[in-house]
Amino acid sequence: xxxxxxxxxxxxxxxxxxxxxxxxxxxxxxxxxxxxxxxxxxxxxxxxxxxxxxxxxxxxxxxxxxxxxxxxxxxxxxxxxxxxxxxxxxxxxxxxxxxxxxxxxxxxxxxxxxxxxxxxxxxxxxxxxxxxxxxxxxxxxxxxxxxxxxxxxxxxxxxxxxxxxxxxxxxxxxxxxxxxxxxxxxxxxxxxxxxxxxxxxxxxxxxxxxxxxxxxxxxxxxxxxxxxxxxxxxxxxxxxxxxxxxxxxxxxxxxxxxxxxxxxxxxxxxxx
Amino acid sequence: xxxxxxxxxxxxxxxxxxxxxxxxxxxxxxxxxxxxxxxxxxxxxxxxxxxxxxxxxxxxxxxxxxxxxxxxxxxxxxxxxxxxxxxxxxxxxxxxxxxxxxxxxxxxxxxxxxxxxxxxxxxxxxxxxxxxxxxxxxxxxxxxxxxxxxxxxxxxxxxxxxxxxxxxxxxxxxxxxxxxxxxxxxxxxxxxxxxxxxxxxxxxxxxxxxxxxxxxxxxxxxxxxxxxxxxxxxxxxxxxxxxxxxxxxxxxxxxxxxxxxxxxxxxxxxxxxxxxxxxxxxxxxxxxxxxxxxxxxxxxxxxxxxxxxxxxxxxxxxxxxxxxxxxxxxxxxxxxxxxxxxxxxxxxxxxxxxxxxxxxxxxxxxxxxxxxxxxxxxxxxxxx
Ligand SMILES: Cc1ncc(C[n+]2csc(CCOP(=O)(O)OP(=O)(O)O)c2C)c(N)n1
Ligand code: SF4
Ligand SMILES: [Mg+2]
Numbered sequence: 001x002x003x004x005x006x007x008x009x010x011x012x013x014x015x016x017x018x019x020x021x022x023x024x025x026x027x028x029x030x031x032x033x034x035x036x037x038x039x040x041x042x043x044x045x046x047x048x049x050x051x052x053x054x055x056x057x058x059x060x061x062x063x064x065x066x067x068x069x070x071x072x073x074x075x076x077x078x079x080x081x082x083x084x085x086x087x088x089x090x091x092x093x094x095x096x097x098x099x100x101x102x103x104x105x106x107x108x109x110x111x112x113x114x115x116x117x118x119x120x121x122x123x124x125x126x127x128x129x130x131x132x133x134x135x136x137x138x139x140x141x142x143x144x145x146x147x148x149x150x151x152x153x154x155x156x157x158x159x160x161x162x163x164x165x166x167x168x169x170x171x172x173x174x175x176x177x178x179x180x181x182x183x184x185x186x187x188x189x190x191x192x193x194x195x196x197x198x199x200x201x202x203x204x205x206x207x208x209x210x211x212x213x214x215x216x217x218x219x220x221x222x223x224x225x226x227x228x229x230x231x232x233x234x235x236x237x238x239x240x241x242x243x244x245x246x247x248x249x250x251x252x253x254x255x256x257x258x259x260x261x262x263x264x265x266x267x268x269x270x271x272x
Numbered sequence: 273x274x275x276x277x278x279x280x281x282x283x284x285x286x287x288x289x290x291x292x293x294x295x296x297x298x299x300x301x302x303x304x305x306x307x308x309x310x311x312x313x314x315x316x317x318x319x320x321x322x323x324x325x326x327x328x329x330x331x332x333x334x335x336x337x338x339x340x341x342x343x344x345x346x347x348x349x350x351x352x353x354x355x356x357x358x359x360x361x362x363x364x365x366x367x368x369x370x371x372x373x374x375x376x377x378x379x380x381x382x383x384x385x386x387x388x389x390x391x392x393x394x395x396x397x398x399x400x401x402x403x404x405x406x407x408x409x410x411x412x413x414x415x416x417x418x419x420x421x422x423x424x425x426x427x428x429x430x431x432x433x434x435x436x437x438x439x440x441x442x443x444x445x446x447x448x449x450x451x452x453x454x455x456x457x458x459x460x461x462x463x464x465x466x467x468x469x470x471x472x473x474x475x476x477x478x479x480x481x482x483x484x485x486x487x488x489x490x491x492x493x494x495x496x497x498x499x500x501x502x503x504x505x506x507x508x509x510x511x512x513x514x515x516x517x518x519x520x521x522x523x524x525x526x527x528x529x530x531x532x533x534x535x536x537x538x539x540x541x542x543x544x545x546x547x548x549x550x551x552x553x554x555x556x557x558x559x560x561x562x563x564x565x566x567x568x569x570x571x572x573x574x575x576x577x578x579x580x581x582x583x584x585x586x587x588x589x590x591x592x593x594x595x596x597x598x599x600x601x602x603x604x605x606x607x608x609x610x611x612x613x614x615x616x617x618x619x620x621x622x623x624x625x626x627x628x629x630x631x632x633x634x635x636x637x638x639x640x641x642x643x644x645x646x647x648x649x650x651x652x653x654x655x656x
Contacts, residue, residue: 043498068367
């Protein structure tokens, strides 16, 4: 780690709980680098998470950090942001945390377009509870609760976010780190609800259950299967199967929730 | 408190919002549910006028989360609901208990279980208010009987919650919530407001968010965004706020959480005694049921029956002393509650066989009437 980045970490809380080869540390590092590149005021940043391996990330980060209940990070974050719109609120969440138990909060946070950046650590599995399928587990994949293969169709999180009203939507992976940092920077600078889905790897459960080999092999799969949004536009449908489309999907300027609420306050006070 | 406002007709739910704003509430998150909805509607109208924030969340779980987030960010925050929503809030109420985030949760009780009877009164959430969330945890629960008392008690709920850094539940019921009474509100300047204890950061080298600096079991609180980064987690944590599985850390935390309430019972517990000095039978009640009991006791006293009333304003922590200090003349306790018999279990434990403890229960969506109280007291006194 670069010396200049140490101030963002709670070094005394290391080593972290993640398994060797886990992708979550890479995403955490990318978030820190994006914050550093943007020179954001450290004291004005608030990082909120739910429950899961991914949601343990804030504990290692030296900001106002809040490790909430499973799936509810966005609800807590909404309270913080509305109470203190001057704070930069970042949510770190897992695919299960965000799209299963927290799915309702996710679509409503998108819809409100509240100025929160959500980074989803998508390892396609429930890591913390040791490998059950999540709403992001691909069709046919194996999990401890899908011993015969998964018949649940998975979400396309970016489409879900966009359809729900998020105003910045992008996808990255733990293989494409420089690009991931750039995307997170853009998400942090965006006014409104921004979503960065990041494909992570869980060698311990998803990897093992699906016989994907070493963490290195899993990283190579991310490398080999990823194509950019631009390339995907030109690609025939049949070739798109099993491809991971990465890059920016959507960006729009729309009224931001806490700013709209300030107008409500002005209106209410003007009436008196 | 001096009275300055003109008397006006006010509903219990409205008095709740007025009390909350007087106490300093500047954030409300909720989800509509009968018979609590007016609280959300009035909060939506009133809060922006005082620079506060209102948000209607997607459900009660989210409402409770948002309230905790806002309180951590420094605003006094409240949510209101009824049975089904109260059930949904429980996990995050436990989060607030463990992380010691002040907040007020109003439960305007209706008939249950499940969707039950949305428009009818009940007092079936007494035990849920105490034990609705899992694990050992502290909680304070207050229960008002009159509209004016809703106002005062909402303020008290905020004050206790801020002082002890514990969620405070205001256990109302459909009758108290929807009742309209003439009330005079006190001069705002005369209202005692308690704010969360803050650390003197100039005297502290390194702020530990869960350190008992003052020895009273209540750690001083820094709000998020005040330049002192710290960690909050729903995992069992040490004084630094970080997770721990050590037995001594676990035991210390849980016992401190209980101690900060148990060491202050005299301040937290409030009740009203009425004709208990020489009574043979005492009727214990709370909330709207107590209104019928008072009328009944007055009528019975005119007949010469030796009967009194103990009206619990604080339900949790339970006022054991109030039961144990009943005079030697007392032989019987009637526990009147609109449920199948919840508080009676605790009264019985408190009585330790010294009194005959009898239930007067109604769970059909109707109020317990003064006549029913009268009949029960006569029956008990005759048998005695
Ligand atoms: C209410 C509740 N239900 C279930 C759990 C158990 N649980 C903890 S983490 C988790 C799944 C986490 O998966 P994900 O969000 O994908 O995070 P990962 O561990 O994969 O990073 C579950 C089901 C819980 N803590 N709380
Ligand atoms: S179980 Fe999976 S997600 Fe959790 S730390 Fe291990 S590798 Fe990472
Ligand atoms: Mg996962």
